[in-house]
Amino acid sequence: MHGYRDRALALVVAIGLLFFGAAANAGPYEDALAGLTTDSFSDTANAINALTATGDPRTGPVLDALKNQRLLFSAGTKRVFIKDKSDALTDAATGQPVAPPPADAGNVRLNNRLRGMLDAALGSLTLVAKEPGRRFDAAQAVFKSRDAGALTNINKALEKETDARVRKALTEARAAIILTSAEASPDDRIAAIAVIRDRGDQDALGLIDGLPADLPQAVRQAAVSASTKIQGNLAFWSALQNAWYGLSLGSVLLLAAIGLAITFGVMGVINMAHGEMVMLGAYTTFVVQEYIRSYNPALFDYSLVIAVPLAFAVAGAVGVAIERGIIRFLYGRPLETLLATWGLSLILQQLVRTVFGPTNKEVGNPSWMSGAFELGGLTITYNRLWIICFALAVFVALLAMLRLTRLGLEMRAVTQNRSMAAAMGIRTARIDALTFGLGSGIAGIAGVALSQIDNVSPNLGQGYIIDSFMVVVFGGVGNLWGTLVGAFTLGIANKFLEPYAGAVLGKIAILVLIILFIQKRPRGMFALKGRAVEA
Amino acid sequence: MGAFPLTRLLDRSSAVFMILLAAFAVVIPTLNLLAPASSGLHVSTYLVALFGKYICYAMLALSIDLIWGYAGILSLGHGAFFALGGYAMGMYLMRQIGTRGVYANPILPDFMVFLNWQELPVYWYGFNHFAYAALMIFLAPGLLAFVFGWFAFRSRVTGVYLSIITQAMTYALMLGFFRNNFGFGGNNGLTDFKDILGFNVQAETTRNALLVVSCVALAICFLICRAVVTSKFGKVLVAIRDAETRTRFLGYRVEAYKLFVFTLSACMAGVAGALYVPQVGIINPSEFAPGNSIEAVIWVAVGGRGTLTGAVLGAFVVNYAKTFFTTGWLAPYWLFVLGGLFIAVTLLLPRGIVGTYEWWRARRAERQVVPIAAQAPHAAE
Numbered sequence: 001m002h003g004y005r006d007r008a009l010a011l012v013v014a015i016g017l018l019f020f021g022a023a024a025n026a027g028p029y030e031d032a033l034a035g036l037t038t039d040s041f042s043d044t045a046n047a048i049n050a051l052t053a054t055g056d057p058r059t060g061p062v063l064d065a066l067k068n069q070r071l072l073f074s075a076g077t078k079r080v081f082i083k084d085k086s087d088a089l090t091d092a093a094t095g096q097p098v099a100p101p102p103a104d105a106g107n108v109r110l111n112n113r114l115r116g117m118l119d120a121a122l123g124s125l126t127l128v129a130k131e132p133g134r135r136f137d138a139a140q141a142v143f144k145s146r147d148a149g150a151l152t153n154i155n156k157a158l159e160k161e162t163d164a165r166v167r168k169a170l171t172e173a174r175a176a177i178i179l180t181s182a183e184a185s186p187d188d189r190i191a192a193i194a195v196i197r198d199r200g201d202q203d204a205l206g207l208i209d210g211l212p213a214d215l216p217q218a219v220r221q222a223a224v225s226a227s228t229k230i231q232g233n234l235a236f237w238s239a240l241q242n243a244w245y246g247l248s249l250g251s252v253l254l255l256a257a258i259g260l261a262i263t264f265g266v267m268g269v270i271n272m273a274h275g276e277m278v279m280l281g282a283y284t285t286f287v288v289q290e291y292i293r294s295y296n297p298a299l300f301d302y303s304l305v306i307a308v309p310l311a312f313a314v315a316g317a318v319g320v321a322i323e324r325g326i327i328r329f330l331y332g333r334p335l336e337t338l339l340a341t342w343g344l345s346l347i348l349q350q351l352v353r354t355v356f357g358p359t360n361k362e363v364g365n366p367s368w369m370s371g372a373f374e375l376g377g378l379t380i381t382y383n384r385l386w387i388i389c390f391a392l393a394v395f396v397a398l399l400a401m402l403r404l405t406r407l408g409l410e411m412r413a414v415t416q417n418r419s420m421a422a423a424m425g426i427r428t429a430r431i432d433a434l435t436f437g438l439g440s441g442i443a444g445i446a447g448v449a450l451s452q453i454d455n456v457s458p459n460l461g462q463g464y465i466i467d468s469f470m471v472v473v474f475g476g477v478g479n480l481w482g483t484l485v486g487a488f489t490l491g492i493a494n495k496f497l498e499p500y501a502g503a504v505l506g507k508i509a510i511l512v513l514i515i516l517f518i519q520k521r522p523r524g525m526f527a528l529k530g531r532a533v534e535a
Numbered sequence: 536m537g538a539f540p541l542t543r544l545l546d547r548s549s550a551v552f553m554i555l556l557a558a559f560a561v562v563i564p565t566l567n568l569l570a571p572a573s574s575g576l577h578v579s580t581y582l583v584a585l586f587g588k589y590i591c592y593a594m595l596a597l598s599i600d601l602i603w604g605y606a607g608i609l610s611l612g613h614g615a616f617f618a619l620g621g622y623a624m625g626m627y628l629m630r631q632i633g634t635r636g637v638y639a640n641p642i643l644p645d646f647m648v649f650l651n652w653q654e655l656p657v658y659w660y661g662f663n664h665f666a667y668a669a670l671m672i673f674l675a676p677g678l679l680a681f682v683f684g685w686f687a688f689r690s691r692v693t694g695v696y697l698s699i700i701t702q703a704m705t706y707a708l709m710l711g712f713f714r715n716n717f718g719f720g721g722n723n724g725l726t727d728f729k730d731i732l733g734f735n736v737q738a739e740t741t742r743n744a745l746l747v748v749s750c751v752a753l754a755i756c757f758l759i760c761r762a763v764v765t766s767k768f769g770k771v772l773v774a775i776r777d778a779e780t781r782t783r784f785l786g787y788r789v790e791a792y793k794l795f796v797f798t799l800s801a802c803m804a805g806v807a808g809a810l811y812v813p814q815v816g817i818i819n820p821s822e823f824a825p826g827n828s829i830e831a832v833i834w835v836a837v838g839g840r841g842t843l844t845g846a847v848l849g850a851f852v853v854n855y856a857k858t859f860f861t862t863g864w865l866a867p868y869w870l871f872v873l874g875g876l877f878i879a880v881t882l883l884l885p886r887g888i889v890g891t892y893e894w895w896r897a898r899r900a901e902r903q904v905v906p907i908a909a910q911a912p913h914a915a916e
Contacts, residue, residue, distance in 0.1 A: 507710055515687075
C-alpha cells in the first residue's frame with residue numbers, strides 16, 4: 001500500500017515537471033519529437049527528417065536510441081523517453097530522469113525503410129560530430145553507402161571542416177556520390193574519378209570497376225586509367241604487406257631458432273626437446289599472468305617484462321638439468337642424442353598436459369601490445385612489431401654475449417678446440433652445461449613472445465621444431481648471422497609463396513626448396529670453413 | 536663359407552626366429568578359427584587383427600634396421616614410405632567398393648563425389664586392378680626413396696642432417712595429404728573398405744589370411760635383409776656405417792650402396808603399409824606424422840639395432856606395451872613410458888635387447904676360449 005502511494009505521488013510530480021518543461025522549451029525540436037508519439041510509420045519518418053533538420057544536439061541520442069529500440073513514447077502525455085543501459089528512463093526533451101515509466105509507454109516501432117533512413121540520418125549527424133574520429137568514420141560510411149541524400153550534408157560539413165584527414169575523407173565521399181549519381185556532368189565525374197583514384201584502395205577500385213559501361217567516352221577512359229593506376233598501387237602495397245608479414249614470420253622463426261643455433265649450431269647437440277623449452281617459456285608467462293591477475297592486477301601491463309627473466313631461468317635450469325642428466329653421456333653420438341631428447345620432449349609435453357590440462361591456456365596481451373596502426377596501405381599490429389624488435393634485441397644481446405663476455409669467450413674456445421681449451425684451464429664440462437642452459441633459456445624467452453601470437457598448449461613447441469631446424473640448417477650451422485638471414489629469408493619466401501600456392505603448399509614448397517638447397521650447399525648459406533667442418 | 540649359402544643366410548638366431556614366426560603364423564589362425572570361443576585357447580578376432588598390425592610394424596622396423604643398423608642411415612621419415620604403400624593399397628580397396636558406397640558411384644570414391652569431382656584423377660587410373668596396385672605399392676615408396684636418396688646421398692647429406700630432412704619430407708607429405716585437393720581423401724583419408732580380391736575384409740577368414748600373408752611377407756623381408764647383410768655388399772654397408780670417408784677412399788661408391796639399400800628399405804616399408812591398411816581398415820594422413828616415424832626408430836633401438844631379429848622383437852614389445860597402456864586407466868602415462876624408453880634405451884641399453892644378449896653370449900664364449908687363445912696369442916691378428 002505504502003509503495004503504491006509513493007509511486008502515484010512520484011508520477012504526479014513527474015507529470016507536473018513534464019508539463020513545466022514542455023511549456024518552457026517548446027520549439028522545432030520538441031515539435032518534431034511529438035511526431036514520434038503517434039505510432040504511425042509515416043509520422044515517424046517525417047519526425048526523423050524534421051529532427052535531423054533541426055541540428056539540435058539532442059537529436060543524436062534520440063535517433064541512436066530509436067535505432068537500438070530503446071526509445072519509448074507515451075501517447076497520452078505526448079512525451080518521448082530514452083531508456084539507458086540500466087533501463088532507467090530520461091525524457092528526450094528535458095533530459096530529466098523519469099522515475100516510474102508512464103503506464104502507456106511503448107517502444108517506437110521501426111520498419112526496414114525507417115532503419116535505412118535512420119542510418120543515413122545518423123551518418124549525416126555524425127558528419128558534424130565534435131570528435132574528428134567520429135566525423136572520419138561517418139565520412140567513410142557515406143563513401144561506402146554512396147547515399148545521394150547525404151550530399152547536402154557533406155557539402156555543409158565540408159565548408160566547416162578543418163581537420164585535413166576528415167576533409168579528405170569527406171571529399172572522397174562526395175566524389176563517390178557524384179560518380180554514381182545519374183545526373184552528374186561528365187566533367188564532374190572525371191574530377192570525381194581523380195579523387196577516387198588518389199584514394200587508391202580496394203574500395204576505390206571496386207567503386208570504379210563497378211561503374212556502368214554506358215558512360216561517355218572521356219569518363220570511361222578516365223575510369224580505365226584510374227583502375228590500372230589503383231591496381232598498380234594496390235599491388236605495390238600488397239607486396240609491402242607481404243614483406244611485412246614475412247618479416248614478422250621471420251622474427252618468430254628467428255626467436256624459435258636462435259636458441260637452437262647455440263645448442264645445435266655451436267655445440268653440435270641435436271636437441272629435439274628444444275620446442276618444449278619454448279613451450280615452458282610460454283607456460284611460465286601464463287603462470288606469471290595468473291599470479292598477477294589474482295594478486296596485483298595493476299601490474300598486468302608489466303607481466304611480459306616480469307616473465308622474460310623467469311622464463312629464461314626456468315627453461316635455462318631445465319636445460320642445464322638435461323645436459324647434466326642426459327646429453328653429457330651422449331656426446332659424439334648425435335643420433336642417440338636425437339632419440340633421447342625426442343623421448344624427453346614427449347615426457348615434458350605429457351608433464352605439462354598433466355599439470356595444466358590439455359586445453360589451450362589464455363595468455364593476454366598487455367595494452368601496449370594490442371591494437372594496430374596504418375602506415376600508408378600497410379596495417380601494422382603492435383604485437384608483431386614488438387616481436388620483431390624483441391627478436392632482434394635477443395639476437396644482438398646473444399651476439400654481444402658471445403663476443404664480449406668471458407663466458408662467451410670460453411664457449412667459443414670450447415667449441416673450437418675442446419682439448420686445447422681444457423689445457424688452458426677452462427672447465428669444459430661446466431661450459432657445456434652453461435652453453436646448453438643458455439640455448440634453452442633463449443628458447444624460453446622465445447616462448448614468452450610466442451605466447452602472444454600462438455595458442456599456449458602442450459603442443460606449442462612441436463609446431464616450431466622442424467621449422468627451427470630448417471632455419472639453422474639453411475642458414476649454416478655454427479653461425480648466428482646465418483640463422484638471422486636464414487630466418488628472415490624463409491619467413492619472407494614463405495609469405496610471398498602463400499598467395500600463389502596457399503599456406504600449406506607454400507610450406508611444402510619451402511621444404512622442397514630447402515632440401516634442394518642443401519644439395520647445392522650441404523652446410524648452409526654461411527658455412528664454416530676450415531678444420532671445424534669435419535669435427 | 537660361400538659353399539653353404541643356407542647356413543650363411545640363417546645363423547642360429549635367424550633360424551630360431553623363422554621357426555617362431557612360422558609357428559606364430561600357424562598357431563594363431565588355428566586357435567582363432569578352430570578352437571571354440573568358449574575354450575581358454577581361443578584367440579579372439581580382435582587379437583588376430585592386433586597381431587597382424589604388429590607384424591606389419593615389425594616389417595617397418597626391419598626396414599629401418601636394415602638402413603640404420605647396417606648402413607648408419609637414420610631415417611626419421613620411414614613412416615612416409617609405410618604410409619605411401621598404405622595409400623596405394625587403400626586406393627585399390629576404394630576402387631573395389633564400387634557402387635556399395637554411400638553415393639553408389641561406380642567410378643568415383645565417396646569423398647570425390649562429396650567434393651563434387653566429375654571424373655577420376657589420372658593418378659587413380661588402374662588402381663581397380665590388383666596387379667597395378669601391387670606394383671604401385673613397391674613403386675611409389677621406392678621411387679620417392681630413390682629420388683630423395685639420390686639427391687641426399689649425392690651431396691653427402693649424412694648423419695643428423697639426413698635425419699632432419701627425412702623428417703621434413705614426411706612432414707611435407709603429411710601437410711600435402713591433409714589437403715582435399717590432393718585427391719587422397721584429405722583429413723579423413725581412405726576408409727570404409729569392403730573387400731580385397733573378392734574377399735570381405737571384415738570376415739574372420741580374411742583377417743586370418745591377412746595375418747598369414749603378413750607373416751610370409753615378414754619372413755621374405757627378413758630373408759632379403761639377411762641376404763643383403765651377410766653378402767659382401769653388406770660388409771661394405773657396415774664399413775660405410777663405421778667409417779664412411781675411409782670406405783670412399785678405398786674406392787667404393789658409397790652413394791650407390793646407400794641409395795640401393797635405402798630404396799630397398801623403402802619398398803619393404805611400403806609393403807608393410809600395404810598389408811597394414813586392410814587389417815586396420817583405414818589410412819589417413821596422420822600416418823605421415825613425424826612422431827610415428829621416430830616411434831618406429833625406437834622399436835629398433837629397444838630390440839637392438841643391427842640385429843634384424845631385434846627389430847622385430849622391439850616392434851612387438853613396444854607395441855604390446857603401447858596397447859597395454861593405452862587401453863586402460865594407464866593411458867595418461869603412456870607417453871611418460873615411451874619417452875622414458877627413448878632415454879633409458881639410449882643411455883642404459885645402447886645395444887638393445889637382442890644386441891645385449893648377443894654381446895653377453897660372445898663375451899662368455901670369449902672367456903671359454905681364453906686358454907686356447909693364450910697358447911697362440913697373435914694368431915688371430
